[in-house]
Amino acid sequence: MKCVILAAGEGKRVHPLTFTRPKVMIPIGNKPILEWNLLNAIDAGIREFVFVVSYKSEMVRSYFGNGEKWNVKIEYVNQGEPLGTAHAISVVEKFVKDFIVLCGDTIFGKKDFKNIVKTKNSMGLAKVENAKEYGIIELDKENVVKIYEKMDEPFTNIINGGIYHFNSKIFNYIRKTKKSPRGEFEITDSINMMIKDTNLKGIFLKNWRDVVYPWHLLDANEEILKKIDKKIDGTVEKNTTIKGKVIIGKNSTIMNGSYIEGPVVIGENCKIGPNCYIRPYTSIGNDCHVGNACEVKNSIILNNSNVPHQNYVGDSIIGENCNLGAGSKVANLRLDKKNISVVLNGNKLNTNRRKLGVIMGDNVQTGINSMMNVGTIIGNNCFLGLGAIAKDEIKPYAMIL
């Protein structure tokens, strides 16, 4: 039984983080999204994987290798052009017989993997509140009758979970699938054809989490961190306070005066403190520095970034290789306490969040005392000058002086 994971997508809606990495490699709780799926699948007994890659595939390959780190076998197939989910699945035809396939950027729980593996010819279903963002499922008892496209007024809140158990017959239906109106070959079209000949069981997923926009990563991060166990491998100096479940990676140092309220994950080779305050649901990557008089809360900081002197970072995502100048601060709450809107890819969106700081891409440098407004999106390689004010959306390589 092989597990095929689709990891080829760019994930344009998660810009700016996906300018420099495929969506599945964005880390939450210090592991890429794809790794959470891998681990849950391994827990469910799966040992052989095929990753369908394309966009920035070298990042997936260099992290996962051939799978020996997890004692499993991982193979890779390059999709080439982004022609849709059915096309992505079609490239693995020569490599699989009876297999499960899932979208690598949606997180599925261990029990869900077990249930899907157990049931031949099945697909995972989820119940959501905002069903009009997803494909809708029509059921007849436990069998899927039809998968509908997104509709403005969905007749049910049962949606396509994005995980399937197929056998090699699916490839015949994929071959017959025509391009959809948006110009792609969709697996849902292939499935609708297959359902006419074979029964497809719908299995309700217990732990399903979808990441559509960057701020959803904060929710996913929070959920994952709720389940961690305390594990301290680094050096913790005498006069620090560590409360609750905190993971501290190898070679990391927590200096005096640091106050860490779990659940918090800190990676390897980090330098934390002195005198900093790290609050719950924060993930800090490897080789990071959070320094004197800094406060970080409910945020994700990727590898090799520095929040070094007198900074505040709340409800934010900081990309890799970023450096916040002394005194740079993030605003995360509107003065009128209303929900925060962002500008993403040039379009205004309501995040429905009361608190949201900055979403910052890789290699960003901020000058001393620079200020980032609520819901600011900063592209990779940007530069904020001395005392500069950043707001709305800033394109990659821009300079706000």
Added chain:
Amino acid sequence: MCGIIGYTGFRDANKVLIDSLKRLEYRGYDSAGISVIHKKQQVYKQVGEIKALEKNLPDFKGTVGVGHTRWATHGGVTKENAHPHLSSNKKIAVVHNGIIENFSKLRENLIKKGYKFASQTDSEVIAHLIEDNYKDNLEKAVYSALKKVEGYYAIVVTSTDEPDKIVGARKDSPLVIGVGDNENFLGSDITAFLKYTKRVVFLNDGELCAVTNKDIKIFDENNKAVKRDEQVIKWDYKDAEKSGFSHFMLKEIFDQPDTVHHVIRGRVSEIDRAIQFNENVENLLSNGLDSIHIVACGTSYYAGLVGKYMLEKLTGIPVIVELASEYRYFGTRDENSLIIGVTQSGETLDTLAALKEAKNSGCRILVITNVIGSTATRLSDGYILTQSGPEIGVAATKTFTSQILVLCLIALKIGMLKNKIGADEVYKYILQLKELPRKVRQALDQSDEILKIANQLKNTQSVFFIGRGINYPLSLEGALKLKEISYLHAEGFAAGELKHGPFALLTKITPVVAIVTKDFTYEKLLANIGEVKARGPKVIAIADENDTEIEKHADFVIRFPSNSDIMSCIPIIVILQLLAYHVANLRGCSIDKPRNLAKSVTVE
């Protein structure tokens, strides 16, 4: 120069090979062929374009194969001479790019041993040589065979005895390994397989590699195993479309209002009166320079000649322009010389060889090229991209004007650094630069008038182009363009040189195109036109739009928009390009793929 490709993986090889060959077609297109392994070597080759090959592509089974597009250097264009070539026992297939200099002796010896040859090419010798050296290992056989070969080559070899393997080797000819998942590629350049993977491993000169769908082994010239890291290519190969123009070349001529911008954007600030390059280039330009050498071939060489005028006028530094193929035979250079290599593709072998020579003498190397990641950029201490987009037409058009503009920017920058030109003067030049798209558009508007004049030229045997000062290299380029695509004989002369010989060639039926700018060369050039007319030929003047005198002297006039003396060259070039295009079109010539020419010459 040819294009070669090898594939080993899980996809249908015949489709992958043809697809990749299409992307290599610009390298040579007399004939093409593939051979796919499935129990035996299934060969399919034909004379003509890849499109024709694709139409009749047989349904070969198999996931391993080699392919080739040919530009004839030895032996005529026939199906037998097309690659791939098979060994006598039909087990080994070889595709080859390059020249085997000692092939006749090798061929003689092999025939004596009983090997049977099917073609007249030098390449076929390699296939039989490998068979002769084959014991049980393909790469060892290839290594031994190549030891006997003198010349330049990039080859890919397959054998039915080891059906998963493709073996590649290179010496002074490009070959790159493309790394995929469960599949690997070998190709003359990255564009061949860019659609399938962006990961490459560069094979160094003299090395050999044995590649299966999962494994890549590299051996150096002493047959020792070598480890090498892969790199990820960042650019996308975008196939430009003709978009309603009848030829790529015409589209690229009309691209120039835009490409002129792309050279300037991000480098020139009007408000700040500043010119800025990337850090490496800024360093190269700011340290004391005693002399500047420009090395290039063909049209890029003429860009260098134009650049010489600009550099000497604005910086006062002596500039030497050399043909790259001659450069290594003589030339003085040292650490205070800045060597500027101008090459559109970044792969022109002659230019690369000249730059390597210069580097060995301790000079500083600056490269002007259109292709990011090319060999020239990797050789340089700093490089400036012309950013003109892919140039598909074989005759260089937009890249020529872009190269001249880059040289102009360099001249202005050095001039500013040496305080040879003041901020006000720089500002005037910057305004001129920013006005160029408009001037180019005005020149393009003349296309219909130029067509009328082209009618005058289409039936002649010979056309002469004359100019003075900065217009002299323009006359050389005008002649070259006309020669390249219309197959007319054309020659450019410095106007002052005519009387020292070439006058003898002028007759009533050899029209002369004179480039006339209203500057200190004006009076003398009018005199030259007078001398020419006295001998019979019609004179076509390319003159300033405000020039009212010229009608009295020339038979036909094409106008270019007024500009500073340096910047006029750009609209003048556009007019010369259109003239060449229209003449070639009227004569029914194959404009995008002129006979016997290939883009980016990588054979010496």
Added chain:
Amino acid sequence: MKAVILAAGEGKRLRPFTETIPKVMLPVANKPVLEYVVDAVKKSGIAEIIIVVGYKKEVIMEYFKEYKGLKISYVTQDKQLGTAHALLQAKSRIKETFIVISGDNIVDQKSISQLIKDQSKYSMLIKEHPHPSKYGAVFIEKGKLKEIVEKPKEEIGKFISTGIYKLPKSIFKTVEELTSRGTNDLTSVIQEVMKNGEEINTIKAESWMDIVYPWDLIQINEAMIHSSKFSVGGVVEKEVTIKGDVSIGKDTTIYSGCYIVGPVVIGEGCEIGPNACIFPSTTIGNNSVVHPFSEIRNSVIMDDTHIGSNSFIKNSIIARGTIISNNFSCISGDNTVEIDGEFKKLENLGAMIGEDCTFGSHVVIDPGIIIGRKCNIESMKKITKNVTSNTKVM
């Protein structure tokens, strides 16, 4: 279902702006009009488009070559004879019911979707309009088309035809019949079809705009600028104030002291300022330079332009490549223009200046003046009358 987009026309009434590009490629908020149409068609679910091109077709084909995964094919109408004749060129590519839409009509995607979903054999989009006489008044009965009256003498009716139809393949028979007789417009084809007893269903379009005269460009820019993508790129120096929805392209520099109030779209490679003021709803194209202390308001500035210092530009259009020296003023106000033998009163209009013009310093232009292409105006001139292309004013 396929869509046929008619984009062959020159747009003579839009001169001088259409002297070098076809009408459908005029830029609105830095995107050609045709791109809005193609986007709306694509969003409504259509995967294959046939564009009928003619006048200056290379400009269209070069821009759209590989457009967002949509399958686009081109057919050429060699002589611009009329809308029905244009449609006829696409006949060989149509195998079933299709939509036909004019490339210069900006219509919203919902209305197109409704047209596609409609089950009638023939249907068309109509629009409520205060001045139907400009287009041709449409009369409906029980939701079906009853009559189209072209160029009515008085203001009658309240709907107009948008020229957007959903038609069966069989329509080509009627089209061929009529064009062979010399009747080349689609409206006549529809009237003929009605005469033969067919029913034409009408659907009200939500939003629809077309460009007929140069000043329409300013209004449409104002309407469409809201659909732009607003993010900030390039370099923004200190002491720059940016309010509202502002888009700044990459490689653009906004120098200190600039005051920009959105909605404003500024293209790539521009230099703005220092101390320049840009007010809504202004669009500035690529590679343009605006010198210090200039004010630009509700105007369309295209690529490659130079605006000299201390200039005032309001409700105006400045086409590509035009170079304007310092202290330029267009006076925004009312003007009466003669069009098609009638007099029209235009309000709040500045200057409309063609491509590649050169103006000296201190040039002043009266309201509603149109200046052609490649005109040269010397310093200190006041322009009170339209100037034709290629003229020197000394």
